[in-house]
Amino acid sequence: MSTNTSTSEIKLVKKKKKLTPKTIALRALVYTFLITNTIFILFPVLWIIGSSLNPGNSLYSSTMFPKNPTFIHYKELFTKTDYPIWYKNTLKIAFLNMIFSTILTTFNAYVFSRFRFKGRKPLLVTILVLQVFPSFLTLTAVYVLLMNLGLYNTHIGLVLFYAGAQIPGNTWLIKGYFDQIPKSLDEAARVDGATNFTTFTRIIMPLAVPIIVFLALTSFIGPWMDFIFQSLILSSAEKKTLAMGLMEMVTGQSNTKFTLFAAGAILVAIPITILYAFLQKYIVEGLSSGAVKS
Amino acid sequence: MEDKKKYAWLSYIIMGSAQIMKGEYIKGIFLLLVEILTIVFGIPYFAHGLWGIWTLGVTKFHFNEQGVAVFDHSIFLMLQGIISILLILIIIGIYVYNVRDAYKAKEEKKTTLRDKIDRNFHWIFITPGLLSLVFLILLPIVFTILIAFTDYSAPYHLPPRNLVRWVGLQNFKEIFGLKIWNKTLSGVFIWTVTWAVLATVTSFFVGLMWALIVNSSGVKIKKLWRTIFIIPYAVPGLISMLIMRLIFSGQGPINDFIEHIGLQRLGWLTDPHLAKFTLVLINMWLGAPYFMALMTSILTNIPKDLYESSDIDGATAFQKLRHITIPMVLYSTMPLLISSFAYNFNNFMLIYAVTGGGPVNPNYRYAGHTDLLISWIYKMTLNQQQYHMASVVTIMIFLIIAPIVAFSFTRSKSFREEDLI
Known part of the structure; x- marks a missing residue:
């Protein structure tokens, strides 16, 4: 990008870079990545928590966000x-x-x-x-x-x-x-x-x-x-x-x-x-x- | 003193006698006790054990006149034989020590018990560990190796009903020679290697990617992201695996979702090819956080001036990644990467908990499409009782894994400071 040799000038260039549309796009990309990965990571965890609160007892009938959550299974x-x-x-x-x-x-x-x-x-x-x-x-x-x-x-x-x-x-x-x-x-x-x-x-x-x-x-x-x-x-x-x-x-x-x-x-x-x-x-x-x- | 040394020869016959004459009573009595125990209890046991491991028993199962079952249990005899050999070796060691010690002059200094204990401290401290090592690790290994040279298997060679025989190299000939065995072995072996490579590489790079992105300059609240990404590592592995099994099952939420958007339900765990893909995917979820945690500290240790000078040379972000970050990270994590490969090679738990080795492969003997060598061994041992073949495959795994682990180990810190070779 820059052929400047002094470090202070490089920092200057970097600071300017923050404002360009390219960096904004890049940052949007990074956050999209982070958020999709978060979903990928958290899904199984949230799903099992949700399932444990389901009133029924089979995999087929349970949903991730039960309408009437219950702690009955913990008691059982x-x-x-x-x-x-x-x-x-x-x-x-x-x-x-x-x-x-x-x-x-x-x-x-x-x-x-x-x-x-x-x-x-x-x-x-x-x-x-x-x-x-x-x-x-x-x-x-x-x-x-x-x-x-x-x-x-x-x-x-x-x-x-x-x-x-x-x-x-x-x-x-x-x-x-x-x-x-x-x-x-x-x-x-x-x-x-x-x-x-x-x-x-x-x-x-x-x-x-x-x-x-x-x-x-x-x-x-x-x-x-x-x-x-x-x-x-x-x-x-x-x-x-x-x-x-x-x-x-x-x-x-x-x-x-x-x-x-x-x-x-x-x-x-x-x-x-x-x-x-x-x-x-x-x-x-x-x-x-x-x-x-x- | 010279006078007392005269009796040293006596310890060839009576262990500890010379020590007792020298006034080293505790040591002497201990040695004497070893000899007495060996003669009284040891010799009959050893004789039976050595006979047992040589013949593996001669009396076939039958009922005698009183209607009592009489039989030789080949496997118990073999075990007794191995225990005998190990104990005999230990006793020989003590005996040699006893004779050598007898010719040594008595310690000049007057010593208290406390000092004595302190001087032999390392032997006292290490004995429990060494004994567990010999009997809990070495013994089972020797046993497993020996089984490979017998015909120990269901249905016709299973004690106590039947005797087990030594068969030499026949099992090895069979596994390479008989088509059904050979086919299973090569098929399972190829998948095991493929799996180990894919599983290690994918979680390594996903972990690296997470670490790089979370630590990149633009990202805010790094700590939050890092905590989220480490969660799969903290959840107990077996639990995660069972949850994954349910998530990807026929009526699980993934298929529900697919159906919801108007597509066909997929056999995530029942289609041979898709099941393999699903396993790699699940392993990524389980394994990447570990690598991310590692990378985070390694990345901060890469000297900053490397990046600064490459900035000056006008390197792009990708070039920096390709020529600085990845080589540095690879160098630091190579031993861990190799042990991760070895771990995945034997990743029994994941396979067993998620697919159970399935779907069934009719061309294989006792193995399914996703079975690794290790889960194949497990099935042969517990479900089919084909102990002889299980041992043969065990020896093969050992021969494959040993050099890999040894190589990675010779590069670790603990080993390098020790000039063993």
């Missing part, structure tokens, strides 16, 4: 279905998984980040290789193993498996974060007579809060989304989880649970969405730690 969830049990089970599994995963992984990561011992490198490489093997390709094995251990159809069996499966990948993630914490801090603590354990709890943990929150959050959320292992490991009605229950409502042959599903889905989505909103900062940090830093 608690009175006519096992929804409270599913919710309780899922919360329990999620919470236990969060504790187990966080402890196991941070312990491992701390040792690999801070200690130099015989066998360290072979172990790290082994973990790396294991990480490559998608954990749920081992469905059959897990099933037989838990059967053998008497942990089939128990929540603890499921949690053990979840916690174990996340170790390889997350150990590397957390270790990478720990590596960035200066070792001089540990040494200073050691000089003051701290043991390895106190160094871990007092120095490393507080400085690694962002990544630990990320780890805890992902291991808490995981069980809400997984369906495969739950359907494999849990079989009885009183052990069922939300993922299993909601899935059945949608895929079941009878087409009469649609609005119930909608209500159930919303009650799951609300707390999790709020959790994400509050912890957004940590999530972005955790996610981008896999990117190449310039």
